[in-house]
Amino acid sequence: MKLIYVAIDGMGDLPIAELGNKTPLEAARTPNLDFLAKNGKTGLMYTVRKGVAPESDAAVISLLGYDPFVYSTGRGVIEAVGAGLNVVDGDLALRCNFATLGQGRKIIDRRVARSLTTEEAAELSEAANENVKLESCPATFEFRNTLGHRAVLLFKSKGKCLSGKITNSDPAYSIVNGIGVATPNVEMVLKKCEPLDDTEEARNAAALVNEFIEKAHEVWEKHVVNKKRAAEGRLKANVVLTRDAGHELPKFFNINKRYNVNFAALADMHAERGIAQLAGMQATLLPPPSSDLERDCEVRVKKLLDVLPHHDCFYI
Structure with a gap:
């Protein structure tokens, strides 16, 4: 028997007037989901805990059987691994968004309107890697874009290790008991990264992040990509928002050995790919979604059929 585990991230929503006070899922024609709900078992669960709106990494970690409050070491680390960066304990890794910054450190759009x-x-990543020179403490960095507005940032210290015990510069997320949590009703202003403890490792980490943000902003503000976007009336991608810092790899148990299965993952996000790799799965990063949803589904079905004979369990 094969187990196909499909996580439809973000499908839940609220009723809206334009759909007759239905949620998008209620209003949509979903015969296949209806069939599964009618003929299978259904239920409700909190992926992390009641009252917590988790980010995708913590939710996926929990869905796969790991306690996120025990195993999570920051989305930045997981996403950097999924993006193919060489991360070791003592490095500082952060999840990033390209964003649009206006006057007075006001954030106009956290995701450059997803455009x-x-x-x-x-x-823009290449320009930052070539032109930003760090001076706050001895360290190197690599900034790597992943998909659209998403990116990861990795620092490697030339001296002491760095610490992920720092705050987010992205105001939309905060750290609660080591877990990244969406924060509602916040002022959209670029925050300074602050150390969360009085250690040299945390102070150096915060200084490096703040220095990179300021210097990358200077590079991107005058970059040809943003000059062209501004001329066309589109938002600039002129700042990076950082969140979910981490400085050590999570110590996941090997999921195949624990459950005596052969697990594969077909991942849409680099965070999912990183989790899968660190958990011992064979991980395949799917091509990014396009405007052709039907074709996107066909690609994913074909990828699943290609690997179906070789594994017992599949996370999609």
Whole structure:
């Protein structure tokens, strides 16, 4: 028997007037989901705990049987691994968003209106890697875009290890008991990264993050990509928002050995790919979603059928 585990991230929603006070899922025609609900078992659960709106990494960790309050070491680390960066304990890894910054450190849009192409992001990433020079403490960095407005940032200290015990510069998320949590009703202003303890490792980490944010902003503000976007009336991708810092790899148990299965993951996100790799799964990163939803589904079905004979369990 095969187990196919499909996580439809973010499908839950609220009723809206335009759909007759139905949720998008209630209003949609979903015969296959209806069939599964009618003929299978259904239930409700809190992926992390009641009252917590978790980020995707903590939710996926929990869905796969790991306690996120025990195993999570920061989304930045997981996402950096999923993006193919060489992360070791003592490095500092952060999840990032390209964003649009206005006057007075006001954040105009946290995701550049989701309009930044991966190609544009790659050009901006290259410019930051070539032109930002760190001076606050001895360290190197690599900034890597992943998909659209998403990116990861990895620092490697030339001296003492760095600490992930720092605050987010992204005001939309905060850290609660080591877990990244969405924070409602916040002022959209770029925050300074602050150390969460009085250690040299945390102080150096915060200083490096703040320095990178300021210097990358200077590089991107005058970059040809943003000049072109501004001329076309589109938002600039002129700042990076950082969150979910981590400084050590999570110590996941090997999921295959624990449950005596052969697990594969077909991942849409680099965070999922990182979790799968660290858990011992064979991880495949799917091509990014497009405007052709039917074709996107066909690609995912084909990928599943390709690996179906070789594994017992599949996370999608």
